Each structure stands twice: as structure tokens, then as C-alpha cells.
Amino acid sequence: MTEKYLTVTALTKYIKRKFEADPYLDRVFLTGEISNFRMRPNAHQYFSLKDDRSKISAIMFKGAFNSLKFQPEEGMKVLVIGRISLYEASGNYQIYIEHMEPDGVGALYQALEKRKQELQKEGLFNPDFKQPLVRFPKKIAVITSPSGAVIRDIMTTIKRRYPIVQLVIFPTLVQGDKAAADITRRIKEVDAIGDFDTMIVARGGGSIEDLWPFNEENVARAIFEARTPIVSSVGHETDITIADLVADVRAATPTAAAEIATPVLTEELLKIKEKENRLNQAMSNQLKYKKQLYDHAMNSFVFKQPKRLYEAFSVQLDMLNRRLEQSLILEVQSKEKEYRTLTQKLYFQHPQGKVDVSKQQVNYLNEKLLTTMQSLMKDNQTNLSQLLLNLDMLSPLKTMLRGYSYVTVDEKIIKSTTELKENQTLTVHLSDGEVETRVSEIKQKEL
Template sequence: MQDFEETPLRQVFSVSELSGAARKLLEDNFPLIWVEGEISNLAQPASGHLYFSLKDPSAQLRCAMFRMRGRLLDFKPENGQQVLVRAKVSLYEARGDFQLIIEHMEEAGDGALRREYEAMKRQLRNEGLFEVAHKQPIPELPKQIGVLTSPSGAAIRDILSVLKRRFPAIPILIYPIPVQGQGAAEKIARAIELANIRRECDVLLLSRGGGSLEDLWAFNEEVLARAVFKSRIPVVSAVGHEVDFTIADFVADARAPTPSAAAELLSQDRQEWLARLNSLQRRLFASMQNRLRQTSQQLDWLSRRLQSPGQRLARISSRVNELQQRQITALRHLLRRRQDKLLNLRARLMQQTPAQRVAVLHERYNHLHSRLERAMHERLQDSTQRLATLGHALDTVSPLATLGRGYALVQRVSDGELLRDASKINTGEQIQTRLAKGSLLCRVESSQND
């Protein structure tokens, strides 16, 4: 007999089991990852979910972003757009498709730079580099301005033009620097350190013209921000246009929206300063003249006060005699006032006798009694007149007065209802008509409605 080897048992997977195992294997072994690529085959059905592919020149991946995550996007995805996504690797079991489940998506390129910019800004703010307490004052009229910029750029031409127009007497020292490109931030930082070592200027102007975020990136790097912060010379940042903000702007002691505005900030108007100088000169001359006059008057006064001892003694003796006479006069006046007060008190005492008091009270009683009688009489007249007026007003609105003008009140005899409408009475019914004097009992022969 031929011997047969025992065949091992085979493990057979269903399609669903294999797909589920593959999905679990992918999800368990890949954490959240970042992937950059170009959007293609973008679709957004009525459910609100986003379905698209991420591709590069060699491959592509299917992606799904569910509605709740899609609502957090701050831009509208489009085909051909370069994006950076944070995703979970998974498998769509129904079709066996390898796919990415997108948790977060942002624009790549400029978007990546913007993210790095915000991270650096947040870090330096938390370290306190933007605090106002660290800002140094900008000199009102600098002795010399150090300009850190490209010597061939438009920014230096704008700065020199404004300074020449406003205050050409301020000397300018240019520190040539590269304003963009690889290693530019380190070179600018070294130029700031050199300016601090040489101490030739009392303010530094860091400037360049406008450009994209990538063009201005050297002014967003940490090495430059820390060099600006450490500078013992005040730094004014004027990078780009009004809408451009760099990290250097936040760290600097002052920020100007443009290079021309920075030159305006660091210089004074020549005509205004000449006017101030002329005003100060006039004030100084007037002050000197006034001081000279005061000194001359004081000298004259002191010369008049200068007296001999005999004259001083005579003046003192005369003053003593004068004070003695004033003292005697004051005593006489005091004695006279005391005598007058005594006579006044005696007269008042005589007026306070009981007989006089009784006479005064009796006279006051008679006066008050007369006033009471007059008041009662006037009150009675007012009340009588008011009663007559109210009676006349009551008579005017009385129904009897209305009847007196020819009107009548008509009532149905059967129920006493007051009739206002002819349609409410039937032919043959009895009615009672009340006149101003007496009443009539009538029977209705016919009625007519207007």
C-alpha cells in the first residue's frame, strides 16, 4: 500500500473576514500621520462628507473626510490644491479600498509657513518677548539713525527721501543686509549685534519692501527675533506693507506700517522745529529782559532801605508813640461800646414787664380774630359759588334737560326695554313715551327703518 502524507488543515477566510482583519491591522499599526499631496477627484454628496484622492507624481490615495470634520475647515478644498492632512490609515471593507480617514486638513506651502509663523508667535509671546514693559523709548530727535536694509532696494530710497524732506540734518548710517533667502535671518541678527557693539547710532531701523509670506520669512525666524529683543539700542521695524506683520514687528520697540512711515516716525518736521526754536529764543530773550528789570528794581529797593542807626531809632520811637495812641483810642472805643450795651440791656428789661406783655398779646388776639372772621366769610362765599357751578353742570348733563329740549324716551310696555331701533318693535305693541312733562301711552301702527 502506498503511504500518503497527512495534509495539514487549511484556514479559509471569507472576504469580509479578510477585509476586516486587514482594516484592523492597518488601524492598529499606523497612528495618526501627516500626508501632503494634491487633491483630485473631489466629490461632496448631499451627506456633506468629502471624498477625494491625494496624489503626487508617483501614486495616489483615496481619502474620506466626514461632515463633522469638514465643518472645521477654514478654506474650500478644490481639485489641484496642495494640502497637508492629518489622517488615520484604514480600509473601506465594502470595496476593499485602502484609504485615509481625514481628521484635519490645511493648505500646504504658504499654509505650512503660516502654521509655523503662528507657532513661533505663540512661543515668543509666552516667553514675554512681546511685553510692553520691555519696549525701549524711541528718541524724539535721533543723533544718528542706523538703517538695516538692502542698499539696492526701494525701501532705502523711500527712507532717504523722507528724511531729506523732513530733517536732512540727521545723519544716516546704512548697515547692508540681505532681506530674504537662505541664511538671511542670521546675517541680519549679526548686523544688529554689530550695531550694538559699535554704538554709533541711538536708534536702529529694520526695513524692507513688501512681498509674500515666503519673501518676508527671514523676519519671522527666531534668531532674528531674539537679536531684536536683546538689542540695547531701540529698534523700529518697518517690514513690508501695512497689512504685513512679522515676528520682528511684535518684538521691536516700535512698528511702522511702511519704510516711509518709519522715516516719518524717526524724524521731526524741519519747519516745525525751526518755529519751536524761534519761539524758545523769543521766550529766552523776554525772560532775560524780565529778570534784568526785576534785579534792577530789587537793587533800587535795597538801596532805599539802607539807613543809619539814628534814623532807625527815630523811626522805631515814632512807631512806639503811634502804637500808644492807637491803644488809648482802642480802650476808649471799647469802654463806649460797653456803656452802649448796658443801656440797651436796660431798655430791653423794661420792655419785658407783664403789663406790656399782656397788652401785646391782647392786640395780637384781636388781629387774629379779625383775620379768622374774614377767612370764614371768604370760604363760605367760595363754597356757595362752587355749589352753584356744580349744580349748573349737573343740570346740563341731566336726562331731564335733554327731554326739555324736545327729545323723548320710548319704552316697550311689556318688558320696559328702552327702545333705540325701530326694528325692535312690532306693529300693534304698546309703548310708553316719556316727555319733559308727563308721558304718553301709544300703540304702534307701523315702523320705518332709515
């Protein structure tokens, strides 16, 4: 009779097998409200999903939970995707959630993913375009709401870490329909001022609707085009907006943003002091080393026995002097031998005979030259006398002796009556002198 009875374990295994074999339960889409949720850090999450009439246990493994882009809260309506199975120890069926998102914002998530893909294709998320932060900023601009914990956290952190920096707050809308335009305007305003080393864009946590202005395209492009390096801290650590992806650096929290943007002044001063000590130590070691080199040099033979420095050169100089003397002696002997040879040749080729012959030739040529010159002079005198006679025959003075004269005015010879004027003074040139006269009347001949 007992063979007809199943154990609880066998029945449970059978029911579990039915759950896992049913294709409709392998991927279930549910909507419900989160219940009994208690956050378990870095662990699997156990809670329930309920509606007005029913409730189902839920488990979300650590890997799937860490990939969420929002923070689940008690009472939050969500959309989940998972599989249904049975937990054998308690006999309860439960849903193993693989994906979860807030109910009512699924369209926003789809729009967000689509915009991310478009901007990523354009290269707005490319690490090559991200600017390095200034290590020691002098002036930081903070774009956020002027009230709330965000600005207080940033101010407190920066004052604690790096109080020498100038912090300028640019009050900005961070939620609502007008927030995106206001954030864009503030980013461009800070960048246009141009003297800020770093810009922090920050906002506290919230729902995807609250954070949506930081997912707008105009905000993303303003961050991408800014020349001032930007640190983005929007929402909680699990919230990642498009502004975070485009910014040069993303910080998980406003406090982290302040820490990323500034060094710790006391640590930097300590580093400077350490480097100063190292520099002093290095300089001291260098001085000791140089002192050792100096002492070694001063104790060398160069300074104590300087003659040893040039002893070898002195020996070499003596050898060169001897070689020079020997070379000079050989050169003189060679020249003397050459001189004797040339003297002997000159003796046999004495020029006295050539000199006597040349003297006879010179005497002959002198006599010939004298005869030629006398003949030439006589011919030239005859030609000159004839030329003088011919010239005298052509001389105007001969003509003037026969009663002719010529007239000038201001040393210009007058050739026609047209060149004269009445009462003009003339000079008449005669053979034995000149006569001054005046024109009283001009008579012209008719041709």
C-alpha cells in the first residue's frame, strides 16, 4: 500500500520539474509593486512583487542587480522579466528576475538607449576627445542647484581638501522642462568666461524623470564642445546619464567630484616638503662628492709636483730640437754642394765674350740710329718749311694787308646785315688793329 504514497521531496521535485519544463514559465513578463525590500550590499536581493490581490516571492542575483540603472525602493512599481521556479526547501514558487525597470518609464529608457547609440556613433563618448583635469586648479565653477546637500557636500569637501581654490557657484535648474536649457546656458557661460580651470556639473539622486535634463542632446553637446574640462556627478552611483558619458570625468557622487577636481593641499605640501628634503639631501651628496673630487685633484701630482706634468713633453722637445739641428746641417751641406756645382758651370760659361759681341752690336746700332735720325730730321725740316709757306699763302692776314677787314659783335663774326641792329656797337678788325664804330643805318641789297 505504501508504494502509492509520495514523499514530500519527490512531489516537490516533480512540481519543480513541471515549472522548469513549461515554456510559458521560462520567460515571464510581470508588473507589480516591490514589497519587503531590504537592501543587501554586494549580495543577492530577496523581496516580493504584489498587486491588489496576490504576491509572489522574487530573487535577483547580484550580477543582474548590479546592472540596474536605478535604485529599487519599497512600494515602487516595476516591470520585470524572469523565469518561474520552485524553491524546494520551502515549497514556495518564486520568480528569478533577470531584468527590472521602473513601471511607466519604459519609454524613457528606450529613448535613452536610442540617444546613447546615436551620440556614441558621432563620437561624443570617445575617450580620445576627453580633456585631462588641471592638477592644481585656481578657479572652479560649480553648476548645480543653489540649495540642497549637493552644493554643501562640494563646498565642504573642497574647503577641507584644497581651501586655496576659488569656488564660483552658478545657480542652475536641475529638474523640470526648463532645466536642460538652463544647464546648457550655464555651461556655455562658464566656458565663455574662459578663466576657469575646471567645471563641475552636479545633481543629487532621483528617478529617471528627475534626471532626464542631463540626458538631453543639447546638454550633451554643450559639455562636448566646452573647452573647460568638466566633471559630471549626476544622481547616485548606479545612475549613469548621457552627461556622465560625455563629460571628461564622471564622479559617482558630488563629494567624489570635489575630490577628483582638487588635490589634498596638506598632502601636496607634504610632497613638496619631501621633495625639498630630497633635493637638499641630493645637493648635500653632490657637494660631498664634488669636495672629494676637489680633494683628490688637489692631492694629485699635477699640483704637488707640476714639473712631472711636462717632463715627457720636455724630453720630446729635446728630441725634436736635435732632429731639427741635424736637418738644418744636412740642408746647408746640400745647398753648399749645389752652389759649388753652379759656380763651376758658370766658370766654364763666362759671359765676357758675349758682352764684347753685344758691345759691338750696340755701337753699330747707335751709329745707324744717329744717321737715321739726322736724315729724318732733315726731311721733316724741309716738309715743315713747305707747310709754313703754304700756310702763309692761305693766311687771312695776307688778305687783310690788301685792304680787307671783318666785323664782330661781342666776338661773333657778322656775315649778314640781318644780324645787325641800329645803334649797335661794332668792332672792325684791320690788319694792324681794331676800330669801334656804331650802326647808324642798315641798307640791304635786293637779290
